[in-house]
Amino acid sequence: IPLALLCSIVGLYLIGATFNLMTLGGLSLAIGILVDNALVEIENIKRQISLGKPVQQAIIDGARQVAFPEFVSTLSICIVFLPIFLLSGTASYVFRPLALAVVFAMLASYLLSRTLVPTLASLMLPAEVRDETSREKRKGFGLFRIHHGIESFVDKLAVVQGGIVSWLLSRRILIAVPLLLAVGLGVLAASRAGREFFPKTDAGLMRLFVRVPTGARIEETAKVMADIQREIRAVIPKKDLLFVVENIGAPNPINLAWVESTAISPSDGEILVQLAEGHQPTDGYLAQVRVMMREKFPTVQLFFRPADATSQTLASGAPTTFEVRFMGRDVPGNLALTRELKERVSKVSVDRTRAAYLGITEQDAATALLAALGSGGTVAPNYWADPAIGASYDVQILVPPPDLKSSEQLLNLPVRPSAGGDPVLLRTFASIIEQRSPASVSRTTLLPTLTLVANVQDRDLGSVTKELNVILNELRGKQKPGNKIELNGQAALMESSYTELIGGLGLAAVLVFLVMVVNFQSWSLPFVAISGLPLAVAGALAALWLTGTPLSVPALMGIIMVVGVSTANSVLVSSFARDRLLEGATASEAALEAATTRLRPVVMTALAMILGVIPMALGHGEGGEQNAPLGRAVIGGLILGTFASLFNVPLMFSLFARVRKPDESIREEELADATTI
Incomplete structure (x- = not known):
């Protein structure tokens, strides 16, 4: 975890990102899934040791067996963040650092699981295996008692899960009932939950x-x-x-x-x-x-x-x-459409004929009025730069406001002809009338614009x-x-961000599907791996609705994370089931063994992710409301997504896999390819 986070920080530094609520949120989100690759590998090595293999051989076989499935899982998690990079405008600058923090951490996690984790396993596991006998003797004391209690609970849980999956394999139609109920709950939650662009933050x-x-x-x-x-x-x-x-x-x-x-x-x-x-x-x-x-x-x-x-x-x-x-x-x-938003103003009307007779031009009258009313700075600004501090100030000469309280006083304003001569009072050639006019004039691409705000x-x-x-x-x-x-x-930004995220998520789903096609060398098995996604997404939406959290861009990012992690867990289960099928097991046997064997890594990955985002979901602290929807969506999605990976995916595998055993020569060739991979 610390090494992957440091690698992510280096990546953020290289692209010029800073520590802020979004990058720190991405790092905290990544903590829960950084252990995924290492955890799956260690669990698989322990399983190889339990089969009686020497430690060094178990490390090599265990690492080789999960190398490509872990690569597909990591790549899937990175790909599902593609929609974030398709955002435009302000949203892209706000949310892209969060996605980059997760992607950098995931890539570093995979590389470390391929290099550092096997090395540490070769240094630590031999001593642990030699000490296994003494541990058995001490299992009734202290932490060893707790450890063995947890091990016993997980073993019993695997037995219970195996019994449920075995029972469902003979009654596959029954799985449709809870699936439809869960998806229906998700649809109801999506229709009832409100929508926001970004969670409201109480900055005081x-x-x-x-x-x-x-x-x-x-x-x-x-x-x-x-x-x-x-x-x-x-x-x-x-x-x-x-x-x-x-x-x-x-x-x-x-x-x-x-x-x-x-x-x-x-x-x-x-x-x-x-x-x-x-x-x-x-x-x-x-x-x-x-x-x-x-x-x-x-x-x-x-x-x-x-x-x-x-x-x-x-x-x-x-x-x-x-x-x-x-x-x-x-x-x-x-x-008329804006309900005639106008304001009352006064206008000075100049009698041009009489003004010309007196030698006064419109410019003369305007100059006198602007100077008196203090508006000359907008027409002919006059600035003074303070040499001491370098600041500039606008300088205007105007009539003191207490001396100009009525229109009658304004009409007594003297106007000096530009051609020369004695000043003439403004009332001699002008009058003041009242008319309706906009308080300000705005234009957009040279078009007159009226703006309503709310x-x-x-x-x-x-x-x-x-x-x-x-x-x-x-x-x-x-x-x-x-x-x-x-x-x-914000309303327009919300609509454009939702459209871009949903469209990008569809593109990401296609790319993940194609990656899994390459992994499984099949067009049907990828459907098995993604069959649990509707349940995971429904869980995320239900969690948002039940906690009274509106749907927002951070919540959509949480759903994106759920899609990635659920896909990664399903890939592990379906990959193991495929390998067992190639080794000669029936579809039902392969599905049952995959469900029970992968119970531990799938549950541990989900628990690590859920525990990692609980502080984020609580939303405590200044600005904590910003990422709270993300954490809540992840928790709800992983709860149902984990059940989908452990129950729905094995059942779907048994349906999609070929019932008839493949030809032996074909199976041997495929098994050789799988071993090479």
């Missing part, structure tokens, strides 16, 4: 975007923000609140490219809330703040933005979970996305040609 952060009525000055916005902060402090108990920070107004134009913000005017702001350690669930406080804002600040627009680093990464720049874009040049039609509360992302797509399809039918509606945000 809240990020509120607030927009007061458009046109408010920054000091008026600050008053509203202060009132909101007081109400938030009334909602969140003092013991759960660490600090609250306000960012009011649009960021400095110089820093706009570096500051992740949706604020566009002085009437916008953000409130950042950091909860104290040991706080109550953040989602509960989010719901209470929503209710409070609706009741006490009905004129204020509010939505919650991704607060922690993981949520911001998965959002890919979207301000909320859902971002629906209405794109096209049919702005009136799109406005979040999810008390429901899973998948069900809301499904209903939203139905509504959007109806709205698309009402649009004029050349206009379109796009769904962005």
Whole structure:
């Protein structure tokens, strides 16, 4: 385990990966299956010794017998991670390091099982065999008593399993009943479990975007923000609140490219809330703040933005979970579809004839207005670089806000003609009228764009996305040609990731099947090895449903791991059964012997994997919720997958294998090939 993990860390270092929750999750996931190759080999060597062979010969024969099945098993586990590498966008950067950590560890595990494990066995096992007699004498004392008790239990378990398999071999139709029930449970779980892109993590952060009525000055916005902060402090108990920070107004134009913000005017702001350690669930406080804002600040627009680093990464720049874009040049039609999202503004109307008579141009009037209102920086920015610290600042000259409180005061603004002459009051040639206009104008590929944003509360992302797509399809039918509606945000990423993962998993299944065709030299026996997969996948889905865990990309990765490990265990059973069939046993005899002989390595592999992911499945610690679905899917899938490998696979082998014994010359040739392999 430590050597394989170190090899995986070296591989991650070479590709430029870092230690983070995903790479550490991959390493912890790999711990459970790293012992698979070595465990199977040691168990097979012990079995060879029990047949009376010398230790050195038992090591050679045991290692040779499982070399190719272990190679196929390891390759199968690596292949099933292929869907992760087919992901695109943000999901690929998030989940690919986890898959690479597992693949590197598995490859190192196989190489070590071919080299280090036989060497250590040749050094340790001779002394153990010589000491077998003294152990028998001491079996009633201390750890030896526990050891022999476990050995006795496993032997009795093998007898019970052999009796069940033997009974089922004569009544094969009965196995269909529990199989159908298990698969039905999996289908029910898949339909009832919710869908998420990524598990929600409680980082103790809240990020509120607030927009007061458009046109408010920054000091008026600050008053509203202060009132909101007081109400938030009334909602969140003092013991759960660490600090609250306000960012009011649009960021400095110089820093706009570096500051992740949706604020566009002085009437916008953000409130950042950091909860104290040991706080109550953040989602509960989010719901209470929503209710409070609706009741006490009905004129204020509010939505919650991704607060922690993981949520911001998965959002890919979207301000909320859902971002629906209405794109096209049919702005009136799109406005109608977005319920005419407009804001009230004032417009200065210039009488061009009178202005020209006075020597005033539109540019003269615009320059005076922009300077007075403090908007000149967006048209003709003026920067000053501080030579001491190297920071740049935008510099503007504007009328002090307390001196400009009404439109009448604005009309008294003096405008100086560019051609020269005395200043002329703005009211001489202009008037102020009120009109409706968007607060901001956005474009996507030069097309005017209207954006609706929304979040999810008390429901899973998948069900809301499904209903939203139905509504959007109806709205698309009402649009004029050349206009379109796009769904962005986590909802769109979830749908694309699910599609890519499921498609990649199908491709991986085909590749695993072809690898097993090469291994078995048969087109029918690979179906035997994968016959337990429906049961394993059903177990993973049932575990997610029973624990109230929505389906997510980490959960799908857990299902992928279940597919790989279950396939590896089934390959061991079916490979042994095939070898016994070539040696002359009947299909039923080969199936029964394979089930009982491979009981120990299959159970130990499954137990090692389950015990290895239990801490992950519990989801304790900061960020533990991210990989908890993966661990729960693995545990549920391996529980049913192990039963499938030990009962379903032998029965399917007896059905698929040829009842008639093959010709002796053919059998000898195949047996020779198998021995060579």
